[in-house]
Amino acid sequence: MSWDNELLERAHKIIELYPQKRSALGPLLYLAQEKDGFISDDSIVEISNLVDITEVQVKSVSSFYSMYKEEQTGTYLLSVCKSISCEINDSRSVINSVKEFTGLENYETDQDKLFTFEEVECIGACGGAPAIQVNYETVEGLTPEKTIEMCEWLKNDKPEIIVADQLQNKFGGTQSFDWAIEDNTGSAYTVPGFQNIGTAKEKDN
Amino acid sequence: MKETLLLTKHMRDFPENSHKIEVYEKNNGYSALKKVLKEDNPENVINEIKDSNIRGRGGAGFPTGVKWGFLAEDEDRYLVINGDESEPGTFKDRILLERDPHQLIEGVIITCFASNIKKAFIYIRGEYAKPARRVQEAVEQAYEKGYLGDNILGTNLSLDIVVHLGAGAYICGEETALLNSLEGKRGEPRLKPPYFPAVMGLYNKPTLVNNVETISSVPWIINNSGKEYAKLGVEGSTGTRIFSLSGHVRTPGNFEIEMGKSFGEFIDTFGNGIKDDKKVKAYIPGGASAPWFTGDQLDIKMTIDDVADAGSMLGSGAVVVMDEDTNLVYAAKSIVSFFAHESCGQCTPCREGTTWLEMILERIASGRGRLSDISLLVDVCDNISPGLSWPPKMTTICPLGPSAVSPITSLLDNFSDELMKMLPTKIPIAQ
Numbered sequence: 001m002s003w004d005n006e007l008l009e010r011a012h013k014i015i016e017l018y019p020q021k022r023s024a025l026g027p028l029l030y031l032a033q034e035k036d037g038f039i040s041d042d043s044i045v046e047i048s049n050l051v052d053i054t055e056v057q058v059k060s061v062s063s064f065y066s067m068y069k070e071e072q073t074g075t076y077l078l079s080v081c082k083s084i085s086c087e088i089n090d091s092r093s094v095i096n097s098v099k100e101f102t103g104l105e106n107y108e109t110d111q112d113k114l115f116t117f118e119e120v121e122c123i124g125a126c127g128g129a130p131a132i133q134v135n136y137e138t139v140e141g142l143t144p145e146k147t148i149e150m151c152e153w154l155k156n157d158k159p160e161i162i163v164a165d166q167l168q169n170k171f172g173g174t175q176s177f178d179w180a181i182e183d184n185t186g187s188a189y190t191v192p193g194f195q196n197i198g199t200a201k202e203k204d205n
Numbered sequence: 206m207k208e209t210l211l212l213t214k215h216m217r218d219f220p221e222n223s224h225k226i227e228v229y230e231k232n233n234g235y236s237a238l239k240k241v242l243k244e245d246n247p248e249n250v251i252n253e254i255k256d257s258n259i260r261g262r263g264g265a266g267f268p269t270g271v272k273w274g275f276l277a278e279d280e281d282r283y284l285v286i287n288g289d290e291s292e293p294g295t296f297k298d299r300i301l302l303e304r305d306p307h308q309l310i311e312g313v314i315i316t317c318f319a320s321n322i323k324k325a326f327i328y329i330r331g332e333y334a335k336p337a338r339r340v341q342e343a344v345e346q347a348y349e350k351g352y353l354g355d356n357i358l359g360t361n362l363s364l365d366i367v368v369h370l371g372a373g374a375y376i377c378g379e380e381t382a383l384l385n386s387l388e389g390k391r392g393e394p395r396l397k398p399p400y401f402p403a404v405m406g407l408y409n410k411p412t413l414v415n416n417v418e419t420i421s422s423v424p425w426i427i428n429n430s431g432k433e434y435a436k437l438g439v440e441g442s443t444g445t446r447i448f449s450l451s452g453h454v455r456t457p458g459n460f461e462i463e464m465g466k467s468f469g470e471f472i473d474t475f476g477n478g479i480k481d482d483k484k485v486k487a488y489i490p491g492g493a494s495a496p497w498f499t500g501d502q503l504d505i506k507m508t509i510d511d512v513a514d515a516g517s518m519l520g521s522g523a524v525v526v527m528d529e530d531t532n533l534v535y536a537a538k539s540i541v542s543f544f545a546h547e548s549c550g551q552c553t554p555c556r557e558g559t560t561w562l563e564m565i566l567e568r569i570a571s572g573r574g575r576l577s578d579i580s581l582l583v584d585v586c587d588n589i590s591p592g593l594s595w596p597p598k599m600t601t602i603c604p605l606g607p608s609a610v611s612p613i614t615s616l617l618d619n620f621s622d623e624l625m626k627m628l629p630t631k632i633p634i635a636q
Contacts, residue, residue: 026389051389060391062255065374066372066374122291124299136332138335173328182602192332192370
């Protein structure tokens with residue numbers, strides 16, 4: 001499906017931020033992923049028209065970066081870190097908990113399109129290892145039990161907006177640094193919640 | 206041993222709301238900018254930075270003042286802040302972005318004033334959604350208050366800042382790859398020459414690329430002078446530095462200290478020693494790209510030059526501690542897998558080599574290793590980084606490939622017994 005006027009308007013606003021159109025390609029790919037949960041062929045056509053490059057050029061960029069997904073993601077993208085600080089702090093047990101709960105292997109999505117699971121490289125949460133991101137919102141200091149609790153909560157409560165601080169308070173442990181500043185903003189898609197691309201959403205208290 | 210708080214003072218003083226512009230302004234915030242605008246002499250700013258002897262905090266450690274001096278003349282010049290912090294073990298920029306975004310923005314405005322730049326980009330890695338939101342919020346506040354936009358604080362100075370989100374590619378921390386990414390291309394490093402950013406950077410225009418921590422230091426240097434900054438730390442590694450401590454320590458975190466103390470003292474004081482009173486088997490002094498030191502080398506001083514002399518690098522300032530029970534083959538495999546995953550694929554030695562190294566280590570780790578795997582590892586490493594020397598020689602455009610060699614040479618040089626232990630003692634008969 002092609003993009004509606006609302007999405008096109010957002011796209012044009014993004015393009016205006018940059019001296020050259022093509023610089024907006026990255027943010028526009030996030031819009032595409034917000035829309036469909038992955039980078040669809042239709043969106044590739046749409047974006048190629050928006051920034052005046054060929055479809056192949058768009059595809060060559062979208063396939064390069066790991067945060068643009070080629071297959072449909074679920075509502076919640078669970079990205080468990082496996083890099084060195086997490087690895088030596090038993091991230092394997094967190095990975096196994098997620099696998100066990102969801103029944104998914106790396107890069108798989110369940111049939112209900114609820115969870116997508118992936119093992120990822122360093123997410124900059126090394127002081128709070130092992131760590132996970134849910135829709136790019138970070139939770140640190142996990143245990144296998146808390147991981148399963150978190151997955152259960154996501155499955156039962158189905159929160160519309162994922163907020164790092166809320167998850168951290170409910171399920172997290174040791175942090176890379178103290179978060180004294182509470183925040184209610186987060187992401188509602190499998191895309192980072194960020195004002196410039198219009199994906200930052202505020203949660204009601 | 207104590208922390209010396211320059212960059213992290215404000216966020217410690219106001220843990221509840223250090224990111225808000227009112228709080229920043231009330232506590233001397235934007236005073237360096239006002240001072241600079243009043244004096245109206247860009248040359249002075251560059252001289253202060255040169256006097257401070259600050260060296261880039263991204264990893265390469267290039268003197269910032271010298272870098273600024275290289276910037277070629279042109280009508281369009283750009284400043285790009287490298288906030289693509291992705292080196293495993295590193296989380297220092299995250300705290301600066303999230304907790305004190307105005308300090309960075311003030312540094313950006315002063316830098317652009319000094320170098321006559323009218324457009325700046327802050328490139329933040331995609332996984333740092335929350336820090337990016339904070340920075341964007343701060344940028345909007347700064348526009349409202351007249352610190353950004355046209356005629357900043359009633360002067361002729363104009364500047365726009367765009368916050369740009371990456372999309373999960375470690376290689377975009379390499380400055381020319383970052384510029385490609387910002388141009389909407391694959392994040393592949395460019396060849397230098399001709400693509401030195403100071404001459405042919407963003408959109409082929411002269412561009413300064415500086416790390417978040419480097420530019421966050423600018424307001425302090427302007428307020429207190431470059432000479433005062435140079436008094437901190439030691440010669441060649443002046444000022445403070447935020448070290449990210451992680452691994453098997455009791456209390457991990459970011460700690461801002463003057464460079465020059467030993468790693469052992471640092472780990473004991475701030476990490477409160479090793480969990481369960483274990484011993485240090487090995488530690489990484491400067492992020493996953495850096496060769497490891499052993500538990501017998503804890504007296505090495507934390508300066509750029511001391512670490513280099515000892516055969517590694519201070520890099521991004523990420524100290525990862527591994528205790529006596531760590532399986533170092535698994536640890537090395539984790540790091541090599543990282544680089545194999547993050548290789549951009551341009552250069553064959555890196556694209557193929559890192560994947561080979563990963564597969565060989567995987568085979569050894571799963572108990573199916575062969576005695577010949579050791580020489581195979583060395584051979585593949587030698588193709589990426591001839592001679593396996595330090596600093597590494599390269600057969601690649603950027604240092605990512607040689608970074609994957611570091612954990613393997615660390616294993617072979619100091620922990621070969623661990624590697625050998627995982628190889629089968631009996632040689633299977635060929636079928």
